Amino acid sequence: MPLGERRGCLMTRYIAVRVCKAILTVLFIWTLVFVLSRVTGDPVDWILSEGGSAEAIAQVRHNLGLDFPLWEQYFRAFGDILTGNAGDSYYYARPVSDLFGERFIATFTLGALVFLVTILIGIPLGVLAAVKHNTILDRLTMSISIAGYTIPNFVLGILLIMVFSLYIHVLPSGSYGTAAHYVLPVIAMSVGPTASVARLTRSSMLDVIGQDYLESVRAKGVNEWVVIYKHALRNSMIPVITILGAQLSTIIGGSVIIETVFAWPGIGSLIVSSARQRDFPVVQFGVMMICFSITLINLLVDLSYSILDPRIRVKS
Amino acid sequence: MKIPPFILFLMISFGLIVIASMLAPVLFPIDLSDTELMARFKPPRFIDSGSEYLFGTDSLGRDVGIRLLYATRTSIFIAFAGMVLATIFGLIMGVLSGLNGGLTDLVLTFVTDSQLSVPTTFIGIICATIMGSDAITSIIVIGVTGWPGFARLVRSQVIQLKEANFVESSRSLGATKTRIFFEHILTNISSPLIVYATMNLSSFILLESSLSYIGLGIQPPGTSLGVMVSDGRNYLLQSWWMAIVPSVLIVLLILQISMIGDWLRDKLDPKLKNKS
Numbered sequence: 088m089p090l091g092e093r094r095g096c097l098m099t100r101y102i103a104v105r106v107c108k109a110i111l112t113v114l115f116i117w118t119l120v121f122v123l124s125r126v127t128g129d130p131v132d133w134i135l136s137e138g139g140s141a142e143a144i145a146q147v148r149h150n151l152g153l154d155f156p157l158w159e160q161y162f163r164a165f166g167d168i169l170t171g172n173a174g175d176s177y178y179y180a181r182p183v184s185d186l187f188g189e190r191f192i193a194t195f196t197l198g199a200l201v202f203l204v205t206i207l208i209g210i211p212l213g214v215l216a217a218v219k220h221n222t223i224l225d226r227l228t229m230s231i232s233i234a235g236y237t238i239p240n241f242v243l244g245i246l247l248i249m250v251f252s253l254y255i256h257v258l259p260s261g262s263y264g265t266a267a268h269y270v271l272p273v274i275a276m277s278v279g280p281t282a283s284v285a286r287l288t289r290s291s292m293l294d295v296i297g298q299d300y301l302e303s304v305r306a307k308g309v310n311e312w313v314v315i316y317k318h319a320l321r322n323s324m325i326p327v328i329t330i331l332g333a334q335l336s337t338i339i340g341g342s343v344i345i346e347t348v349f350a351w352p353g354i355g356s357l358i359v360s361s362a363r364q365r366d367f368p369v370v371q372f373g374v375m376m377i378c379f380s381i382t383l384i385n386l387l388v389d390l391s392y393s394i395l396d397p398r399i400r401v402k403s
Numbered sequence: 404m405k406i407p408p409f410i411l412f413l414m415i416s417f418g419l420i421v422i423a424s425m426l427a428p429v430l431f432p433i434d435l436s437d438t439e440l441m442a443r444f445k446p447p448r449f450i451d452s453g454s455e456y457l458f459g460t461d462s463l464g465r466d467v468g469i470r471l472l473y474a475t476r477t478s479i480f481i482a483f484a485g486m487v488l489a490t491i492f493g494l495i496m497g498v499l500s501g502l503n504g505g506l507t508d509l510v511l512t513f514v515t516d517s518q519l520s521v522p523t524t525f526i527g528i529i530c531a532t533i534m535g536s537d538a539i540t541s542i543i544v545i546g547v548t549g550w551p552g553f554a555r556l557v558r559s560q561v562i563q564l565k566e567a568n569f570v571e572s573s574r575s576l577g578a579t580k581t582r583i584f585f586e587h588i589l590t591n592i593s594s595p596l597i598v599y600a601t602m603n604l605s606s607f608i609l610l611e612s613s614l615s616y617i618g619l620g621i622q623p624p625g626t627s628l629g630v631m632v633s634d635g636r637n638y639l640l641q642s643w644w645m646a647i648v649p650s651v652l653i654v655l656l657i658l659q660i661s662m663i664g665d666w667l668r669d670k671l672d673p674k675l676k677n678k679s
Contacts, residue, residue: 112517124533237658239609241616242650245632249639249647340522347617348636358525359617362532370532374525381520 101393109386116378117165120371125157150174164371173372178364183372187354193263194342194353200269201277201338209281210320210327213288217296218315228285235282240341244275244348261350272349276341280334287330291323325395332388336381410666417659420652421479427472435473436624439464444642459644461634467648470626474649475656477627481538481620482607485545489607490600492546493553494592498584500554501561511558515551523548523610524617531619541620545607556599560592594671602664605657612653628653 131147148154155163167173173183216228251271252260259268295301296319304318305311346355354373361369406414423430440463447459447467458468500511527544534540564570570587578586608628614620615629623630628649635646 108513111513112520115514115517116521120529123529237605237661238654239613239657241613241629242632242653245636245639245646245650249643253640336520336522340524343522343524343528344613344617358528359619362528363536363618365532365535367532370529374521374529377525378521381522385520 098393102390105386105389109382112382113375113379117168117375118161120374121161121164124367124371125160168372168375174368176361176366176369178361178366178369183368186357186369187372187376190352190354190357193351194346194355197269197272197276197346197351197353198338198342200273201280201342202335204273204277205280205284205334205338206331208277209284210288212281213285213327214292214315214320216285216289217292220293220296225289228289232282232286235278238278240275240279241344241348243278244271244345247271247275248348261348263352272345272351275348276338276345279341280337283330283334283337284327288323288327291326292319295319295323325392328388328391328395332385335384339377339381407666410663413659413663417656417663420475420656420659424472424475424479427469427476431466431469431472433466433469435470435626437465444638446642447644447648450644458648459642461642461645462638467631467645470631471649471652474626474628474631475652477538477621477625478608478611478615478629479656481541481611481627482545482604484542485549485607485611486600486604488542488546489549489603490553490596493550494557494596496550496554497557498561498588501558502565502584508558511554515554518548518551524613527610527614527619531614536614536619536622538621538625541611541614544614545610548610549603549607552603553596553599556595557592560595561588564588564591598664598668598671601667602661605660605664608653608656608660 131144131153145154153160171184175181176183176186179186212228216225219225248260248271251258258270259265260271262268301314301318304314309318342353343355343359345351346353347359350356354376358370358373361373439460442456442460442464443462445456445460445464446454448454448457450459456466456468458466458471461467461470496511496515500508523544526548527541530540530544530547534543564587567587570583573583573587611620611627612629612632615627616633617629618633621627621630623634631649632646632653635643635649638645
């Protein structure tokens with residue numbers, strides 16, 4: 088087989104394997120959610136925790152699709168979630184998909200901003216720390232990054248609210264609307280991920296910076312910044328991209344907490360308040376949506392590796 | 404083994420916090436649901452030196468200092484119990500998949516991978532919705548979210564060990580599988596396992612306090628560090644100590660545990676350094 092064809096074949100196989108794995112992951116998590124919710128007792132018991140008439144119980148059973156055999160429930164509920172037709176919320180008495188539709192923009196803009204900040208500050212900070220290795224700048228960056236993983240995001244959020252909205256009155260303490268509302272939640276959410284990305288970029292850059300090929304580029308008389316940004320950074324990006332995928336999952340997980348701290352009208356705070364009410368359709372839909380998006384992101388990350396580093400697609 | 408003074412200081416201070424919080428019911432036998440509405444929002448001693456409360460009182464007139472001990476006790480207990488659960492489960496899964504290989508290995512690797520792709524807070528949320536929010540649920544959530552990391556670590560260690568010469572020679576002398584497991588494998592993976600468990604204890608404390616902060620962990624009148632921060636959230640202006648004192652303690656605990664963990668790792672198992 089000619090080399091070009093062989094390579095194309097490997098690539099197709101690599102993509103096929105990854106896609107299958109992603110589908111299996113989603114199915115596995117759905118199975119887990121389904122089994123957990125059915126094994127721990129009759130969902131009707133905790134939905135109608137005060138007890139109800141036989142009629143009400145039958146109604147709830149019907150709404151939840153509990154009057155079908157188990158295997159049919161499994162596929163039916165999964166299909167409903169896929170098509171966005173996930174029933175009504177018990178607490179809000181409205182279709183679950185409407186609730187999510189209204190809140191999606193608030194969560195998406197917040198998450199996207201945090202991700203942008205993480206990349207735009209985390210990577211340059213890590214590069215700077217690596218280039219100025221063992222100077223005050225390096226130590227300072229690393230101390231900030233220790234603070235980033237020891238201070239929980241909700242504690243940071245509360246500190247920011249106390250200082251900037253209650254004592255200095257420059258920024259709003261919560262809710263949503265203007266650009267000013269974004270400032271504190273974005274800071275509170277991005278410190279942790281930024282710190283991890285900076286730490287990893289630094290150590291990955293330090294691994295590359297000592298290598299000989301950079302010396303030969305320098306010997307050709309190439310400008311130092313070009314050496315760093317074009318030759319060193321590109322080669323140290325693989326582990327950084329891995330951690331960026333993981334950080335997205337951290338950001339999505341953190342949004343639940345930060346949205347609660349800042350009374351942000353997004354998906355995260357909806358899921359948390361629904362979990363407190365034990366409003367199962369909302370939580371189930373939310374968790375599955377999050378699971379879909381994270382699996383999709385991980386798939387894209389995996390595929391982007393193979394573009395960045397051809398060695399990977401051949402190995403697996 | 405020589406312990407540097409700073410680490411020794413961290414260990415002693417962490418030990419003191421643990422001992423004091425475990426002794427809370429003996430030192431200050433109170434009923435957590437008791438309130439004293441005449442003594443609401445009394446300032447702590449570092450603001451008003453004449454105050455009779457070291458860390459002030461909260462919105463229901465309860466002593467923040469005493470509640471802090473009870474809260475720390477709950478948080479540490481839940482994180483520790485969850486860690487034990489995660490370690491045991493991860494150990495069993497890791498050994499099974501490392502020793503057997505083949506299909507078992509493939510399935511377990513897949514399960515750990517998929518589980519790592521769901522954010523821990525969401526596992527907490529779904530468990531709280533299904534099982535209700537309480538201490539047991541929090542412990543289970545920590546166990547469920549924590550075990551894949553342990554399983555991965557154990558699996559990679561077991562795969563290395565089972566090919567090692569000393570295991571091979573023991574096998575050729577006729578040692579049984581159980582004997583090889585207890586005598587060689589378990590003793591050799593215990594030190595990386597302890598290091599990994601210590602390093603993860605701080606993230607378990609974080610998970611527990613986050614869950615109880617959003618109201619899906621310990622329920623009032625019970626208390627944990629996250630519950631106290633969440634109680635104080637609404638009184639930041641008039642009595643900021645309600646939220647800040649427990650927050651400082653959370654940060655302090657995480658800092659102590661992770662620094663002790665890092666030191667242990669460098670001492671006992673330098674190989675782990677790049678994995679964290």
